[in-house]
Amino acid sequence: MSGPVIGSLCTGYGGLDMAVQAVLGGELAWVADPDRSGRGPDQCDVRPGQPDPDRRPPAGTDWGPYRPAIRRWEAVLGRPAPRPTDAAGRLNPVFVEWMMGLPAGHVTAVPGLTRTAQLKALGNGVLPDQAAAALHHLLHRAQSGAPEALGEAA
Template sequence: MSGDLRIGSLCSGYGGLDMGVQRVLGGSVAWHSDIDPGAQRILAHHWPDTPNIGDLTAVDWAAVEPIDLLTGGYPCQPFSTAGRRRGTTDDRHIWPYIAHALGVLRPRFALFENVGGHLSLGFDTVLADLARLGWDAEWVCVRASDVGAAHQRRRLFILAWPAADADGDVRAGRDHARAVARPAGQDACAARGFERHGVAARSGGAAAADAHGDGGERARTHVAGRPQPADHGQPATDPEGQRREQGEPEPARQQGGSDSRVGGVPDWGAYSAAVAAWESLTRPAPRPTDDRGRLSPAFVEWLMGLPEHHVTGVPDLSRAAQLHALGNGVVPQQAAHALRLLLDRAAPALPPG
């Protein structure tokens, strides 16, 4: 993949997913799309010359600069086991608009990220929409700890690309014209059987599309499965006090007493080895708490594998906004590892070039 790869980034956050892509494929971000005020500040600070095209639900995608790769970390709250799991009925469910964008832009690849809980809620809708667009997909769950991070943070990564027929010609999809004319429907069919990885939309894309009408049991027979590692992590409480899968890192939650505050030596306790391992791959760990005993954004920034001050050095970004951005972000090293796995698995089916 050449260095002139052009990336379009939806729900960009602090840019972690794109940073992971660039570690593997190089390239540059042509445009961002994020409406969160904190994310907008971070993106403008680090990529001042990259336009933010704003609300993806209102963009005229036919007028947007063409790209080679579309990335997106769409909101996880509809699918997180820590929330109410309203799935496709949640107002924050914006996948239909992303599918619409994908159908209009028609890039060479797409890479999406969400919580692992998405596999059991709403994932059938994603696969069905990709199939209707004529796209194949591979997916995998990777934990941040798989790349040495001091926390688990299990995430689902999905690589998609235009499918080809037996002669190598890219298919447009059976319902391509209808699918790109408006956002795809928000079906709420249960997604049983998707606790596996695999190519989703082979044989004309019918497999995933059948999940809408017949449920996950029928779709499961079409999935080339691979077992997933067990995830023994438990949801934690984030700085805002809500339970969520990507919550406050365990080392920080376990700190206590005066030695965990500014001026003392942190006692990492049972997490000493994990902290030391991540330090060897990144940089020395900042103090986990501030002088008031509160979780330090600089520490979370380190846990997320980011360069120092990537979030905490952005002007006029409050502590709450920093923690919000970090809590919703992607570990770049984790994203890079997932992308390498997916590219390796999908290699035989990927289009040339």
């Protein structure tokens, strides 16, 4: 193993954990999360390839002025945008998960999570790409020796 051994408090679905692993390497060794509806090691039972109508590309969805952004994000993630709403016209958690750049099913394929619990987890989570960018920025500042980066007066 290269990198640090990572312990996680208040993990949620693991967005910050994913960012730390992306930036520093290492391995998630333990999770202490009072809300066990979140994702921790071995909790996520993702079964890729299972048919799910909410994951199909939307036929004829009019993205309006957001179309260029949707197409760019599809290219970044390497998968099409799922339906933005479910059959009842409500926000689709699969779409939220996609917008956040999470792996397909990271939250939405966890057995036993209701739509409400999925949206709560997604809404309270850390976006891994943003957290990784912040960690890169902080590491660069700390390595530059800038006094303010180290918590010292300039």
